[in-house]
Amino acid sequence: MKTKELADYLDKLLKIEEVEDKSLNSLVVDNKGETNKVALAVDASLNAFKKAKEVGANFLFVHHGLWWGKPLPLRGWIYERIKFLLKEDIALYVAHLPLDLHPEFGNNIQLAKFFNWSIKKDFGKYKGISPGKEVFFKPPCELKELAKDLKDRLGIKPLIWDFGPKKINRLGYVSGEALDLLPQAIKVKLDAYMTGESKHSYYWMAKEEKINVIFIGHYASETFGVKAVGKHLRDKFGLNIEFLSLPTGC
Numbered sequence: 001m002k003t004k005e006l007a008d009y010l011d012k013l014l015k016i017e018e019v020e021d022k023s024l025n026s027l028v029v030d031n032k033g034e035t036n037k038v039a040l041a042v043d044a045s046l047n048a049f050k051k052a053k054e055v056g057a058n059f060l061f062v063h064h065g066l067w068w069g070k071p072l073p074l075r076g077w078i079y080e081r082i083k084f085l086l087k088e089d090i091a092l093y094v095a096h097l098p099l100d101l102h103p104e105f106g107n108n109i110q111l112a113k114f115f116n117w118s119i120k121k122d123f124g125k126y127k128g129i130s131p132g133k134e135v136f137f138k139p140p141c142e143l144k145e146l147a148k149d150l151k152d153r154l155g156i157k158p159l160i161w162d163f164g165p166k167k168i169n170r171l172g173y174v175s176g177e178a179l180d181l182l183p184q185a186i187k188v189k190l191d192a193y194m195t196g197e198s199k200h201s202y203y204w205m206a207k208e209e210k211i212n213v214i215f216i217g218h219y220a221s222e223t224f225g226v227k228a229v230g231k232h233l234r235d236k237f238g239l240n241i242e243f244l245s246l247p248t249g250c
Contacts, residue, residue: 001237003027003035003059003091010061010229014098014105020127023096024067029082031091035059037240038233040226042219043248044092046077049084051244058090061229063107063222065094099225100131100175105232107175108133110224115153123172124181132174132181134190140167143192143212156220159198164212165191175221179213186211196221197250219248 007027011017016026039057041048043064052060072078085092100107112119112133122130143166150158171192172185178195179202185193186209193211196218206213223243230241 001035001239003031003033006035006038006059006233006237007091007093010093010095013232014095014102014229016095016098019098019101019129021097022069023065023094025065025094025096025098027091027093028065028067029085029090029092031058031089035091035239037242038230039242039244040230041244041246042222042226043246044081044094045246046081046084047246048244049081049088049090051246052090053088055242055244057242058088059093060090061093061095061226063094063096063099063226065092065096095225095229097131099229100222101129102225105225105228107222107225108173110228111173111175111221114224115149120170124174124178124184126178126181131178132172134170134172134188136170137168140169142166143168146171146192147214150214150216154216154220156217158217159215161198161203161206161213163207164210168192168212175224176218182206182211182213217248218250 011026037057038059039052040061044062044066112135117135120134120136123132123134124130147158147160168191170190172190173194174181175196177197179199182193182202194214198215227243233239234241
């Protein structure tokens with residue numbers, strides 16, 4: 001498949017141009033024009049680039065890209081990454097917020113589907129958009145059982161701030177680094193709020209407002225969207241697809 005055709009299709013599918021983002025999204029590094037195999041990863045790391053080469057991929061789709069709000073000089077780690085991509089003729093495509101927010105392939109909707117959770121409505125406000133989901137458990141879910149399910153099915157040990165009800169009716173969820181939305185979860189009286197990364201500065205707020213907060217790791221929370229995009233590309237175009245598992249533990 002022509003690389004430009006694939007990139008143009010992804011731009012339209014994920015509405016890249018419609019979402020304001022500090023990340024530089026879309027096709028950020030080109031190849032010689034043909035895509036033979038697509039690899040997918042969460043992060044645009046040198047390890048991911050080397051793994052893409054190992055599996056024979058010359059197009060890499062990632063969630064976290066290289067540039068965030070300003071250009072970086074081509075030296076040090078950024079030089080090594082760009083040099084590797086150009087030398088090995090690997091295209092790099094980035095979809096950050098457009099992937100988080102997508103109604104079908106987004107990290108948040110895909111995680112809810114993975115656990116077969118009942119989505120009540122969108123959750124949270126960020127720059128005029130709602131990035132997360134609110135899910136409803138009926139009957140209520142025991143906090144300890146929810147933690148066990150997350151551990152067993154994601155292969156991670158969630159960090160729990162056990163400050164709220166033992167039984168969860170309503171849970172808000174936003175993937176990645178989104179603890180800044182905790183005040184919104186408190187305002188709408190959720191029983192629990194779940195995101196990727198913790199922050200020291202919100203610990204006492206959560207405790208004093210008596211809300212449970214669950215952290216599943218930034219990486220683990222954002223594998224779902226890239227996998228969903230990969231499956232879609234395989235089903236639609238018959239492309240050879242491979243997800244690169246490179247967990248950070250964070």
